[in-house]
Amino acid sequence: MSRVVLRVENIVKTFGKTIAVNDVSFEVYERELFTLLGPSGCGKTTTLRVIAGLERPDRGRVYIDGVDVTDLPPKDRNVCLVFQEYAVFPHMSVYDNIAFGLKAKRISKLDIDNRVREVAELLDLQKVLWQKAGKISLSEQQRTAMARCIVIEPKLLLLDEPLSLVDAKIRERMRRELRKMQRDLGVTMVFVTHDQLEALMLSDRIAVMREGKLIQVGRPQEIYDNPINLFVASFIGSPTMNFLEGVLRVVKDKLILESDVIIELMRGIDTSLYSQLDGKKVIVGFRPEDAFISPEGLIKGVIQYTEIAGDKKIIHLRVSDKCSIRVFVDLYALVEVGDVASIQVNPLRLHIFDKETGNKLLRAGV
């Protein structure tokens, strides 16, 4: 890919005894939308604040456009941070909100006017330019907050959960607008969210964080299709991946999972792996959309209930006392609670994790 705009190197940040960020490193490329994703308290916001210069790291360096900015104050970094609650001045017009950052920079009035109008047009704000920012819609407020950042032409736009306070319904549209705007303007963005779907929908690349550590970095599809451990596997994807706990057995050249059910995981495995795999305690995962109802299916259970998930129906299948799994079926499919269903899993889409470490052992079919 293109030029590196941001390099974060071995950042450590502690608050008292709590290690908020624990040796985190990554690079963000020009025109990229890079997302820091993780549950509350994983260190994503602290990482963003370190990049913005609002927190000083205990260790590590931050480079923007190749320049070490670790010791520079926020205003000298040429980055702009948009917060969870859009900091628009409600009593000021959209125009004055956008012009605000420029006025502080001692630019001629004419230049300010030109730049404000240019950015307003890009973000489709011309119609509300003279309205008070407190009176416009949430989406317009978001764009105003963005416009105020973009007008100063920062090298990097940092966004801290900008959509989390918006209603579910509007959020989807705003995600689309944000992504389109980021692409059209060619802005480099670092985005923070706890919402995995938001991360998948918006990002060029995602960094999944947990307890201050960076767990996996990759394109949305890589993270979704190839999670490197149980945490990423269960955190990404909705509904959550199904998990079956059991013991691996090698029978001839077949790899078998002994659990509440017995399923063949793969064939033709390398003989050199036999001793390593046989008897290993594992957790086998598969996504609800990678299984389907089939009379030949080896995993049998009773349908406990069904639920509607927008475009599909989910059936909850009780396989054993401890284990229940979810499978997607067609939205209009006729399945009833209490029916016995057997399901088959796409063998190419099984994930095998070491029970002890949680790390990926094998990806079936690979």
Added chain:
Amino acid sequence: MTFLVVEHMCKKYGDKIVLHDINFEVNKGEILAVAGPPGAGKTTLLKIIAGLLTPTTGRVLLEGRDITNTPPYERNFSMVFEVPPIYPDRTGYENIAFPLRLKKLPREEITRRVHEIADLLGIRHILDRKPHTYSGGEYQRVALARALVTSPQVLLLDEPLKALDAKIREEMVTWLKNLQRRLGVTVIHATHDPLEAMSIGDNVMILLHGVQKQLSKPSELLNKPLDIEIDEYISIPALNVFKVRVEEVLEESAVISLGNLKIKIPTRISKSYEGKEIYASIRPIDISIFKSEQPGSFKGKVVMSQYMGRNQLVTVNVNDISLRAIADKTFRIERDDSIYLQLKPERIRLYDLNTGKIIT
């Protein structure tokens, strides 16, 4: 006899009407989900049922008995709020035991019931801990435990999951539904999220700006929204809506034109619509994407593709019309690709241009 009935309920604050003529019934052991955007009147409705507010007109009946003027403490209903007030300086045990102490139950009975409910909700481990050590999910479970420990006749939940992270919220929906089935408690669950409502409710009421728009089973709601406002509200990802012209009304079908595209829809509509404009809607999931031309397909250009894990949301321009469709996760797609869209005619719903009501 129906367990809980709400009849002709209205609530006004001065001239402002917050609830217009609400009518519904809930059977014992059922979950009624009330879905509506913020400001729709969900909290007011729940508070009236709880007895915390009096309705301007209308009645609340419990097993046939009028309880409209019964004070809250005599109703034996419990209510859980978005951010439930839990005493920060008391342990989980003390918080859960609180309503039982108010009832002056014997100490052994209180201990037994607190432990019973804590086991059921999987929060035994936090009984000795104070609220600041809880995770979001645990906090919400303690609030639920406190609401359930009195074995209420009706449990009223006001956006109990809204403050939680998306991932935890999703797990809590499944968990809550399982719990409700085991306890058999009657629940009214208010939420702004139509998908949460449809996945948790046996029945769903759509409440928009104080008006009860529709009350039906989730599948029926999805298949037959009564008007376009409901259809737009419940469809996530966002519904495709167009103004179309009815070209021809036939025996069992109608031909509509959308720009220069003509589509035959297997819906029987009145002849009076011929030549008139109406609204047509279709969900992204009901549009299929192909790389090559298909019978009845339209050629379009990809504007954007948003990866969603199990599938992707694709925005496509067909002539001047922008459509959103769902493609499988394995479908390779790039911006500016030429593709073909096939709309499932039986999934296109038609609405009157003036009233917004569904045309069937």
